[in-house]
Amino acid sequence: MDSRRRVPSAVFDEATAVLDEPDWRYVAQPELSPILRGALDAFYEKGFRGTTVRDISQRAGVTMPTLYYYHGNKEGIFTALLECATKDVLARAYAARDEGGDKPEVRLAYVVESILLRTLISPRMVALEPDIRFLSAPNRDRFERVRTGVERLLLGIVREGRRRGLFTVSDPVLTTRALLDMCDAVPRWYVECPPKYQAVAQKYGAIALNAVGYRADG
Amino acid sequence: MDSRRRVPSAVFDEATAVLDEPDWRYVAQPELSPILRGALDAFYEKGFRGTTVRDISQRAGVTMPTLYYYHGNKEGIFTALLECATKDVLARAYAARDEGGDKPEVRLAYVVESILLRTLISPRMVALEPDIRFLSAPNRDRFERVRTGVERLLLGIVREGRRRGLFTVSDPVLTTRALLDMCDAVPRWYVECPPKYQAVAQKYGAIALNAVGYRADG
Known part of the structure; x- marks a missing residue:
């Protein structure tokens, strides 16, 4: 369950871009893991630069090692969120x-x-x-x-x-x-x-x- | 030359708002003190939250006490810049x-x-x-x-x-x-x-x- 592996870069390519739903008007609320929910709160409030991994771990209620395990570093967490936002x-x-x-x-x-x-x-x-x-x-x-x-x-x-x-x-x-x-x-x-x-x-x-x-x- | 005193809050009032130049199409490049030039570089690059007074003092080539004397604190410096931008x-x-x-x-x-x-x-x-x-x-x-x-x-x-x-x-x-x-x-x-x-x-x-x-x- 390494979230870094979930990201197919091909979604940015017109030829291979595929919608989950056939209707472009249907947009689901993105489902976020507890880590990403905490991260969204932190990044939204303090920006990428102002947020620390500790801050996210506290909001998400997970340990720092867990965070690092899933996302590598702060940029990894931010990238995972952006992925959901832009995919x-x-x-x-x-x-x-x-x-x-x-x-x-x-x-x-x-x-x-x-x-x-x-x-x-x-x-x-x-x-x-x-x-x-x-x-x-x-x-x-x-x-x-x-x-x-x-x-x-x-x-x-x-x-x-x-x-x-x-x-x-x-x-x-x-x-x-x-x-x-x-x-x-x-x-x-x-x-x-x-x-x-x-x-x-x-x-x-x-x-x-x-x-x-x-x-x-x- | 305390820059905190240069700010007439009345500029935000329609009735008293006065242009330095009679022609609204004429806009001068804002003249900034060395402190504010350093501050602009710092804030532009790192944002208000990411900038420290030390950072500004280094870029401006002035001591921290000088900064504090003229602008009180980081918010004072930022406010002085915004003043120039919005006055x-x-x-x-x-x-x-x-x-x-x-x-x-x-x-x-x-x-x-x-x-x-x-x-x-x-x-x-x-x-x-x-x-x-x-x-x-x-x-x-x-x-x-x-x-x-x-x-x-x-x-x-x-x-x-x-x-x-x-x-x-x-x-x-x-x-x-x-x-x-x-x-x-x-x-x-x-x-x-x-x-x-x-x-x-x-x-x-x-x-x-x-x-x-x-x-x-x-």
């Missing part, structure tokens, strides 16, 4: 895009909705992501690839919509960044999953459509 | 709004442009703002009031534009948040002021107009 983000986004068929406007709204759904389900886990910058290079690269993947996906849709004259966007790269930033900031507003999270996710899809200058009557 | 944000935003006259679409674009200008001029200082949450209540409240002020200002414009049928916004509060989030994330993309920062600021104004569903032909 199907890309697969979900691709599935959302594909459901949008040939319509860039539907694709965009669905992809943004897919990002929001998983954020709203576990905002505290997504809130850890800025601390990815403190990880060692291989782990940092691995998780940054998820973000880059989502960015490319969105940029492709924005460009396609613009090419077809559906979106009014003067700078696709800057607009795509703004869309991502808007999604990334959501954990600032929610500590727990809000009751009507599906409605919130859809509203963000609508705001994204506005942001690219799409109008149904265009 | 005319609101005054600038009000001036931008007023220049927009009676047109919500011009007001919105100008206010967003004003926010971006000061962020792009010193992105590393604005990047410190999320750590405001770690401050003691009075300081936290003081700086959060700036953010709340900007949020209210934007929300008022969004609502007015919607009321007049100029903006297509299903949820003004959520849309305003998304606009703010988009602005707040800018320091993630820039470490130094980019050469064409004025153009970038204007583009964000245009993205904001899109985001509220405004079209010139509407």
